[in-house]
Amino acid sequence: MQEAVELNLTTLVVNKPFEQGKRMFVAALFVCAIASAALAGLLPLQVSIVTVFLFAGPHNWFELRYFITRLPVRFGRSRAFFMTAFIGVASLTVAYISLPLLYRTTGWSYEASLTAIALWNTLLLAWLTTLVFFRSKQKPRSDGAWVIPIAFALCAFNWLAPELFGLMLVYVHPLIALWFLDKHLQRNRPHWVPAYRRSLLLVPLTVGLLVWQLWGTDSLTEDNGLFWRITQHSGAELLPQVSSHLLVSVHLFLEMLHYFVWLLALPLLGPFLIGRKARQNLLARFWELDSLPIARHPRGFPKTVAAMLLVGLAVVLLLWVGFSIDYATTRDVYFTVAIAHVIAEAPFLMKMFQ
Amino acid sequence: MTPSELWRFFPIGYLVTIAIETPILVVGLSKTYSVRRRLFAGIWLTACTYPIVTLVLPLVLSDYSRRTFLAVAEVFAPVVECLLFWLAFEWRSGARQKQIARDFAVIIIANLASFGLGEVLNAWQWFGFV
Amino acid sequence: MKTLRIVACLVVLALSVVLVRADIAKPKTTPQENKSLYTSIEVIPDAKATDARLQIRQSTLNDLRAALNGEPGNAALASTITRSSTRTIIAGLLMFLSVSFGGVWLVRAFRSGQGLRRTEKIAAIALIAVATFGAAAIITRGNAGPPPTYRWRNLPTALAGGQSTYGPVILEIVPDDPNSSIGMKLTIPLKKQKPNGEDE
Numbered sequence: 070m071q072e073a074v075e076l077n078l079t080t081l082v083v084n085k086p087f088e089q090g091k092r093m094f095v096a097a098l099f100v101c102a103i104a105s106a107a108l109a110g111l112l113p114l115q116v117s118i119v120t121v122f123l124f125a126g127p128h129n130w131f132e133l134r135y136f137i138t139r140l141p142v143r144f145g146r147s148r149a150f151f152m153t154a155f156i157g158v159a160s161l162t163v164a165y166i167s168l169p170l171l172y173r174t175t176g177w178s179y180e181a182s183l184t185a186i187a188l189w190n191t192l193l194l195a196w197l198t199t200l201v202f203f204r205s206k207q208k209p210r211s212d213g214a215w216v217i218p219i220a221f222a223l224c225a226f227n228w229l230a231p232e233l234f235g236l237m238l239v240y241v242h243p244l245i246a247l248w249f250l251d252k253h254l255q256r257n258r259p260h261w262v263p264a265y266r267r268s269l270l271l272v273p274l275t276v277g278l279l280v281w282q283l284w285g286t287d288s289l290t291e292d293n294g295l296f297w298r299i300t301q302h303s304g305a306e307l308l309p310q311v312s313s314h315l316l317v318s319v320h321l322f323l324e325m326l327h328y329f330v331w332l333l334a335l336p337l338l339g340p341f342l343i344g345r346k347a348r349q350n351l352l353a354r355f356w357e358l359d360s361l362p363i364a365r366h367p368r369g370f371p372k373t374v375a376a377m378l379l380v381g382l383a384v385v386l387l388l389w390v391g392f393s394i395d396y397a398t399t400r401d402v403y404f405t406v407a408i409a410h411v412i413a414e415a416p417f418l419m420k421m422f423q
Numbered sequence: 424m425t426p427s428e429l430w431r432f433f434p435i436g437y438l439v440t441i442a443i444e445t446p447i448l449v450v451g452l453s454k455t456y457s458v459r460r461r462l463f464a465g466i467w468l469t470a471c472t473y474p475i476v477t478l479v480l481p482l483v484l485s486d487y488s489r490r491t492f493l494a495v496a497e498v499f500a501p502v503v504e505c506l507l508f509w510l511a512f513e514w515r516s517g518a519r520q521k522q523i524a525r526d527f528a529v530i531i532i533a534n535l536a537s538f539g540l541g542e543v544l545n546a547w548q549w550f551g552f553v
Numbered sequence: 554m555k556t557l558r559i560v561a562c563l564v565v566l567a568l569s570v571v572l573v574r575a576d577i578a579k580p581k582t583t584p585q586e587n588k589s590l591y592t593s594i595e596v597i598p599d600a601k602a603t604d605a606r607l608q609i610r611q612s613t614l615n616d617l618r619a620a621l622n623g624e625p626g627n628a629a630l631a632s633t634i635t636r637s638s639t640r641t642i643i644a645g646l647l648m649f650l651s652v653s654f655g656g657v658w659l660v661r662a663f664r665s666g667q668g669l670r671r672t673e674k675i676a677a678i679a680l681i682a683v684a685t686f687g688a689a690a691i692i693t694r695g696n697a698g699p700p701p702t703y704r705w706r707n708l709p710t711a712l713a714g715g716q717s718t719y720g721p722v723i724l725e726i727v728p729d730d731p732n733s734s735i736g737m738k739l740t741i742p743l744k745k746q747k748p749n750g751e752d753e
Contacts, residue, residue, distance in 0.1 A: 426638055463656075471652045
């Protein structure tokens with residue numbers, strides 16, 4: 070009875086600004102998308118440098134915080150799932166970091182390096198398939214067998230063109246954040262979901278506009294190592310027939326949407342209830358540990374969580390220092406190690422499917 | 424043949440093969456299956472084995488004679504297609520042994536027909552299209 | 554479905570055996586292979602030109618240099634997709650497994666009378682999308698389209714009409730021929746045509 074009263078109070082508290090909040094959210098999404106596309110199209114290299122400098126580290130910190138939010142206090146039936154997830158993230162990250170080192174020290178041929186990349190991609194797909202199976206076991210009447218043919222098909226595509234498969238991951242990864250936001254809104258702002266999904270049409274339209282405008286443009290200058298790194302990251306070497314201006318702009322646009330979701334949307338749009346109490350403010354306060362179930366619970370780990378977030382903050386500061394001293398090298402190191410956050414998104418996204 | 428040539432041949436050969444095998448399967452398979460299912464079987468069974476027969480075996484058996492390749496390929500394809508058909512359509516479906524035997528025979532005949540026409544086309548070098 | 558998973562495990566085990574065998578049987582190689590590069594060329598008849606000119610893009614020259622040095626260079630996607638025997642074998646095996654499992658799962662899902670649930674429909678669409686994308690990648694970029702003879706068949710007509718013709722070409726560095734002083738030779742795969750336009 071008391072819960073019902075509290076929930077009703079919450080509804081009264083939020084009802085008035087509710088529609089305004091939804092409109093503001095959609096408007097923010099539109100403004101972000103349009104501004105990102107304009108900046109990415111006009112000054113792709115410069116904006117890429119600035120956005121990575123400013124937002125790469127912080128967005129990883131917010132991701133870490135969000136993943137901690139999704140961790141249960143006790144794994145219980147999800148033990149196998151989470152153990153597989155953590156071991157997979159660690160192993161795949163170590164393997165990924167070792168690939169360029171092995172390539173340099175062993176003098177692999179180009180074909181051997183492609184085989185190594187294909188093997189890594191295959192392990193990634195096998196890990197994802199295993200996670201889907203574990204997740205399906207936890208849900209009644211769920212059958213995860215459908216993932217087998219898809220995994221095999223993706224593996225086949227991977228072995229045909231390992232670098233193209235990797236490039237596909239580069240472009241798909243920013244979109245995963247939009248999926249996270251969708252699941253997050255389903256839990257915390259279900260009435261916003263239809264408006265949000267309609268807004269997502271803006272993404273393919275904007276990408277189409279960028280392609281239309283930039284298709285025939287000259288490729289970007291690659292007269293220094295940093296610019297070359299940025300264009301290669303977007304696939305300029307793999308797709309030489311496509312203008313690197315277009316590739317960098319599209320990738321940058323998607324990355325900026327990615328940063329918008331992790332830095333603004335998800336931290337600010339927290340649940341209305343913290344535990345069983347209504348949130349005092351409509352906007353979440355990311356510095357409050359109480360909003361993390363694993364920290365708030367009587368059998369939780371508040372000190373461990375606080376330590377993890379502090380260490381994360383220190384890494385962000387270190388990253389900024391590194392970018393300031395030697396941007397290109399720090400960028401190389403960051404994008405190698407950051408593969409961990411890319412693959413870590415998978416298990417947490419799966420966990421959000423009810 | 425090089426992998427490039429095999430890939431180039433792959434879609435054309437697949438379309439020609441299903442053009443031959445699908446009508447045989449539609450006509451010959453047991454009438455307990457709807458026409459749609461028989462059509463699906465015609466397209467799907469070849470799609471399963473065709474990558475092995477066209478891409479894998481020519482490269483794996485590149486050091487062996489064409490006769491060996493044909494023997495392996497033309498045993499592999501019908502055997503695996505029969506197994507897949509049985510797994511998909513007949514396992515735990517209550518199908519009688521007579522029906523299963525008939526369906527297997529039709530699949531084997533379809534494979535022999537596409538093999539035969541393939542040899543004829545090879546003799547004419549696919550009329551310069553491949 | 555449990556049986557399906559057991560079969561999947563057995564197939565993966567069998568796959569490992571086949572992969573070992575695939576490793577043993579290597580494709581034949583010619584004793585001396587010329588360094589070659591897969592690219593494209595456009596033949597442009599120009600009534601106003603006074604010299605024959607062969608223009609090579611900087612990136613193509615870089616690729617050629619890399620090919621000569623045995624380095625990766627800017628290998629075009631088309632050539633990397635379809636030139637590797639090992640990866641073609643593995644891709645073929647995986648395609649077989651994908652289509653086999655996919656078809657069995659689809660048929661049995663419908664056989665159970667439940668049809669496809671929303672997740673399974675999305676999965677089926679994803680599978681078709683992957684297959685389509687992969688096929689498109691092969692056909693458009695992987696030289697799996699019409700053969701070179703098809704691309705060049707209209708060259709005589711185009712030359713006579715002052716129009717350009719565009720098609721694939723293999724840049725090949727060959728040993729010097731002491732009996733010839735010709736620096737470069739361009740061979741076009743062009744079948745003779747009968748008076749009625751058919752190929753001989």
